[in-house]
Amino acid sequence: MIPSSSQILRPVRLSTIIGSFALALFLNFLPWPDLRFVPDFVALVLAFWCVRQPRLVGLGVGWIIGLFTDAGNGVLLGQHALAYSLLAFLSVWLSRRILWFGPMLQSLHIALILLVTQAAVLVVRLGAGDPFPGWPIIVGPLLGAVLWPAATSLLLLPQRRPEREQAI
Amino acid sequence: MDHTPPPFFKRGPAPLVRLFFFASLSLALLVIDARFRYVDGLRTWLALAAYPIQRAATWPIDVAASLGSYLSMQASIIEENQRLRAQLLASVQDAQRYQELQSEAAEMRRMIGATDKLPVLAMPAEVLYLSRDPYAHRLFIDRGSAQGVKPGSPVADDTGVIGQITRVHPLLSEVTLLTNPDQAIPVQVVRNGLRAVAFGGGASGMIELRYMPANAEVQDGDRLVTSGIDGTYPPGLAVATVVRIERDVERSFARVYCKPSAGVERGRYVLVLTNETARPPRPEEGQKDRRGEKTRRSKGKDKSAAEKADKAIGDDSQ
Numbered sequence: 001m002i003p004s005s006s007q008i009l010r011p012v013r014l015s016t017i018i019g020s021f022a023l024a025l026f027l028n029f030l031p032w033p034d035l036r037f038v039p040d041f042v043a044l045v046l047a048f049w050c051v052r053q054p055r056l057v058g059l060g061v062g063w064i065i066g067l068f069t070d071a072g073n074g075v076l077l078g079q080h081a082l083a084y085s086l087l088a089f090l091s092v093w094l095s096r097r098i099l100w101f102g103p104m105l106q107s108l109h110i111a112l113i114l115l116v117t118q119a120a121v122l123v124v125r126l127g128a129g130d131p132f133p134g135w136p137i138i139v140g141p142l143l144g145a146v147l148w149p150a151a152t153s154l155l156l157l158p159q160r161r162p163e164r165e166q167a168i
Numbered sequence: 169m170d171h172t173p174p175p176f177f178k179r180g181p182a183p184l185v186r187l188f189f190f191a192s193l194s195l196a197l198l199v200i201d202a203r204f205r206y207v208d209g210l211r212t213w214l215a216l217a218a219y220p221i222q223r224a225a226t227w228p229i230d231v232a233a234s235l236g237s238y239l240s241m242q243a244s245i246i247e248e249n250q251r252l253r254a255q256l257l258a259s260v261q262d263a264q265r266y267q268e269l270q271s272e273a274a275e276m277r278r279m280i281g282a283t284d285k286l287p288v289l290a291m292p293a294e295v296l297y298l299s300r301d302p303y304a305h306r307l308f309i310d311r312g313s314a315q316g317v318k319p320g321s322p323v324a325d326d327t328g329v330i331g332q333i334t335r336v337h338p339l340l341s342e343v344t345l346l347t348n349p350d351q352a353i354p355v356q357v358v359r360n361g362l363r364a365v366a367f368g369g370g371a372s373g374m375i376e377l378r379y380m381p382a383n384a385e386v387q388d389g390d391r392l393v394t395s396g397i398d399g400t401y402p403p404g405l406a407v408a409t410v411v412r413i414e415r416d417v418e419r420s421f422a423r424v425y426c427k428p429s430a431g432v433e434r435g436r437y438v439l440v441l442t443n444e445t446a447r448p449p450r451p452e453e454g455q456k457d458r459r460g461e462k463t464r465r466s467k468g469k470d471k472s473a474a475e476k477a478d479k480a481i482g483d484d485s486q
Contacts, residue, residue: 058186072218077197089184
């Protein structure tokens, strides 16, 4: 088995990116029983593309997807837009560094990024006058970071070459 | 000579500049949305664009439910049938008594010259999904302005009130649940007719009566129903049951915690009620802000409801 970092990947297709975002939004809108313990799939996919394709997916995409999330959830317009553009900035900024590490250490970086994103949402909510919701809200970002290696291998699947082609 | 770098090095403005740009754009939107509500048009468009994905996200549940009903055993169906038949018998008796009482009540109301109550119309709707924000206490239903839903209408399920419509989009609308801390509902204790205002308790899933005098006559287990004096909620809908009362000596108010009787956080089907009564005009805006509370982002009718109910409490205590 060739380690994933040494493989030469195919160029990414735009349809893969759009499809992955649609899938993430779909997962976010599923009627989960307790939303505090569900990772934010959109944030995870956005972080992935910002790390892998910082020239294609960046702050603008994050901002627009944040607006969709806000409108779909009926919360203040702009809070997820702010959080996702912050997430996109951090991911683009750290992308070179993150790709240098193995999956475990990458997860640690992603955990930090997702926590900062959650904190941005929290600050907006507190600023709007809502009470502090309790510490379980940090479970979602940490679970998201745990899912990072799986998400990476899943989202890179369309870009992998078959083994035979590799050997040539 | 031209000194611009070749195009494959171009990365646009620096990321930090972009972050500053988008962050200020978001903050501007936040302020506009929170204070002035100018962006509701934009919100409606975004919600309409996200609708297909939201609709698709309820699909796995539908499939699971239909599979479950397909695989359910005959025995369980027979059992359910028997249970339903027994329930029907009980309901028929109730319905007969109800008709009798209704005619009696109508007669008495004619006798005291009160106006006839207008019937309450109910529109069934399906819950699409809960808001992702765990502290928003909102849910979305699959009926919108295309089906004639109006903002401010109360929403109930088969056991009681669950909330109120706060935003209406073309194909779906947003329901703010009773447990939302910003949501208020005027209630009445069934046992003695005491009126009060119930507020959402937030993450606890409870609702509470605030500003109750310390000697208010409320007991554990008291049932609360809508009082109907706000003109928004029809009177007599079950709201909650009192579970705990805190009478603190240091504070002049008692805090009463109640458990909602309806499945506020569960259930899939709800009723949107329309209660079009011929109301007298609202009183002048003189005694506003008696509560002196920040009913910012006030929900139109809801705020006036709370005010009226407040006035009612004032009348009671005098």
